[in-house]
Amino acid sequence: MQVGDKSLNYSSLQILRLDQNYLGDQLSDSVRSNIFAYLISLKSLNLSANGITNLHTSTFAPLTNLTNLDLSYNNIGTLDIMQSSLTNLLNIDLHVNSIHTIAGNLRIGLEIKAKKRNSTFGIDLRNNTLDYSCENLDFLNWLYGHQRNMKGFELYVFQLSDGKIMDCAWFRNNISHLDANCRSYTLIIVMCCIGISSALATVMGGVIYRHRWKLRYLLFMSRKRFFGYRRLPDYTVIENYRFNAFISYAEDNIRFILDEIIPKLETENVSLCLHQRHFLPGNAISDNIIQAIQSSRKTIVILSEAFLRSKCCMYEFNMARMESIYSRQDRVCLVIVMLEHVPHNKMPLEMLRWIQENSYSEYTHERDGQVMFWERLVSAIR
Template identity: 30%
Template sequence: MFADSKHVSIQLPSKDFHIVSYIFHERLTADCAWKSLRYIPTIPTNVANISFAHNNIRGIKNGIFRINHDLIYLDLSNNNISKLHQRSFQGLSKLETLIISNNSINHTAIPNNIFKPLVSLLQLAIKRNFNHPFSLHVSTLYIDISNNAFYVWQGPISNLTCLTYLDISNNFCSNVSTNFFEYGSNLTTLLIQNNLLGFVLPTDTNGEILAKLTKLKLLNLADNRIPSLPTTIFYSQTEIRMLNLSRNMLENEIFKIDHMTKLSYLDLSYNRLSTLCASFTRQLDILSNNVPNIAVNLLGNPIKCSCESIEFIKWYTSTNVHVLNNLHQECQSLQINFNSSKLMYGYLKKTCSSHTTTIVTVGSWLTIFAIVIIAGIAYRYRWKLRYAYYIVKGKHHGQIKPFEIDDDFLYDAFVSYADEDDTFVYTKFLKHLEDDRNIRCCVHKRDFLAGNDIATNITSAIHNSRRTVVIISHHFLESDWCLFEFNMAKMESIYARSKENIILLVFLEQISSKDLPLNILELIQSKSYIEYPNDEYGDVVFWDKLKETLSV
């Protein structure tokens, strides 16, 4: 085992007649591993290093090491130790390394001050032992409590101000108190990979959990199912050299790193990053001015050789940061062969430009098509839309009220006419119908409400009248407001009166069919109309017929 030193072997019979062998050299070392020991035998006082690994030792008696003041290294791993006593390590004042991993120690079987005699301890390894936290009263530099079941880390951990190395990986932890690392100000290496910290770190928006770890140089957060990290999660880590965030579920990288002026390696491999955002690449470029050999590992991320990644590829071609990624393999899988990243970017830039032109062209045509379709629909239903708008507006202002009974109208007829024909309306029409035949008429100059807009007044008047009398003349056909009144009456007939004919056309003069608008011509062909006569006998019949029609 030690070829360059003098070896002396002795045999000590144990209680169960197992053989214990010791090998001596300048610093006496005893190898008692794999000897099927059930208890710890008495160890000579001049032994400095001893291993009892891979035995069947069940406990450590009080004072068993009380005479071994020179012991520096003690390995008790892979036994069946289930209980520790108050003075189990008494006398080991010079012990620097204690390994008791892979035992069956219950957290309730650890006295509070059991490690107090180990004043020189530098390394403590107690992996794969516990399923609950316990108190550590020890001043040491190195602690390994990985592969246990500490699923909740409640702090603070006291008496560990000298600690520089802490491994609490593989512990299924999903909850960490904000003061857990409060006394870890001298910690330089923190290994907390393979836990479930993705349930707690995304909510630490102020970076309180890691705030006291100002001297940290290596931080391993791999395999923690982290979906995202807050911007200031690492704001205290100004001395960090290596940051491992691999094998998580990161889809973005909004956390700040430009204050890590000594960072040399950032591992983001095997996450869900499809690219690196511009703000993050700027931070990397800033860091590359302080650390010329800074490297970022992006292997295993879904970064594609496509237009979606072109800004990242552009940065990749010009940055001083050493980037590990699969881009060349990705491009080769697309049967694109490149000898350099610049050629790859040039090809994509050209391809994506044509894609952009195509997308813009197609998008423009689709927009124009949609506008034309919408405009066509709006034009086709323009009168319906305008009617609905003015009806709603009239109801809102109280000008239109719901009918309590079918015959609940303010007027028997709304008279639609051109201003040039008002002489006929006032001297003949209203006289014969209102004065002689008691028909209530609504005319705009007399009955419209002052202060309301004309369109609302028209719509309200039509809606509040049983019929609409349209006095057709050449002046009527030339008036936009007259045509508006006709179309509003038509909409009222269709949508408010269940297609009941409420329009009565009165031709004041002879008009050729070619001069009539199509919608009026359609109504003439399908509905009856009245022509104003030029003889005295016809005049009487005309007014009687008009009264009869409006009285129905």
């Protein structure tokens, strides 16, 4: 005869003792655990010594009038049962089990029900090994705050992370320290992780930013080496450059290029590489710039405030600087022409350092000064 047999009327049953049976497997199974479906009037249920290790959360859901639940002498580790329908459950006997913790929703439910009924709840956790750790801190604090609701609390024991078993007196004296230690360690670990991550990100960002042009240049050269073509060397001349100079300038200075640079230098048989003439349509701008720099003996930067505002111009300057440092064996291939006075505080650090370490030519409108300027520029190119 089964409890859930419809042929029998159990609706008025109030006390049921099922201790010392073997219902553990059935009560943990979601399909077979509904054996109490028709015991709507049940107030006291004894399931002691049934070999229970795990209870399905909805096992006791139909028992809306249940007030006392005896689960002693089993092997339950964590108690987590659906308690929203157990509106009258106030006493749970769990002594002699393997309880480590009690689910938070069950704890809160017991407090709310006791307050509504103007009563108290009671739990018996004697002969259990309660887990004393930071992970179980919420339950331990709740246990400490509800000592009066715990039957035989003086006999409770607690297991530390190293396996040591401590008594109730020790628990009372040390629970406040555990709370402080858990907060401290968590905060320290989080802050250390954030600090280390921030420091590494800052250092890596600084290194990458400092060497950004070098990295871009080496990346381009590696891509060209493996996926591009290589120029065949001409051993009859020192260097086989297609142009004497690549002119890097801002569009705002186009009149100076057309009226001064091109006529003056080409009259001296200086072959020039210019954007408008020699950049191949369809190629990436970065590829055209690198090709122009590597095909020219020198790169002439026409420096102005407009030049500093142009991203393409600054890219040309930095790629020519990298070419001079890493590919020309310390032979300077970058010449700066100061077209107008540019304050040092407007120059990026790379350009300011280059000007301080290398000579540059300053354009002048004086007749005598212009003669010397053009002679020096042609000499620097050749």
